[in-house]
Amino acid sequence: MLIRRKFVQSIAWAFSLAPAISLVKADEAADDLKKLQGKWTSTSQEPDDSTWTFTGDKLILKAPGRSYTIVVKLDPSTKPHKSMDMNTTGDSDNAKNFKGKAIYRFVGDDKISICFGINDRPTEFKPKEDFTAFVFGLTRKK
Secondary structure, three states, rough: OHHHHHHHHHHHHHHHHHHHHHHHHHEEEEEEHHHEEEEEOOOOOOOOOOEEEOOEEEEEEOOOOEEEEEEEEEEOOOOOOOOEEEEEOOOOOHHHEEEEEEEEEEOOOOEEEEEEEEEEEEEEOOOOOOEEEEEEEEEOOO
């Protein structure tokens, strides 16, 4: 009986921490989203620069000949890399309602690497030869 009581107390204690853990996770996501705010440029895998503008949880991606509006959701608690869900909105003509999974990492205050997967979330920051994963190096625009 004593063992059962200790077990129940342990479970109750663990559940009492769940809201605090969720708040920490939400704070981390908010902090990373704040770091993303503003304009970034990319020269990765493009002949011309593209511009990435983060405002709140929205990303406007402008590349030569195309433009996308994307809603981003960050989860910095995932391991081994922080994760980002990227969902295009209905006004992105050539990729309406496309949902993609990405990983990201900040490199100082003015650089970020994003690896975007077409089918699955990438596990490393490497492009795939079959074009199912793309890596973008972004630099904050001053």
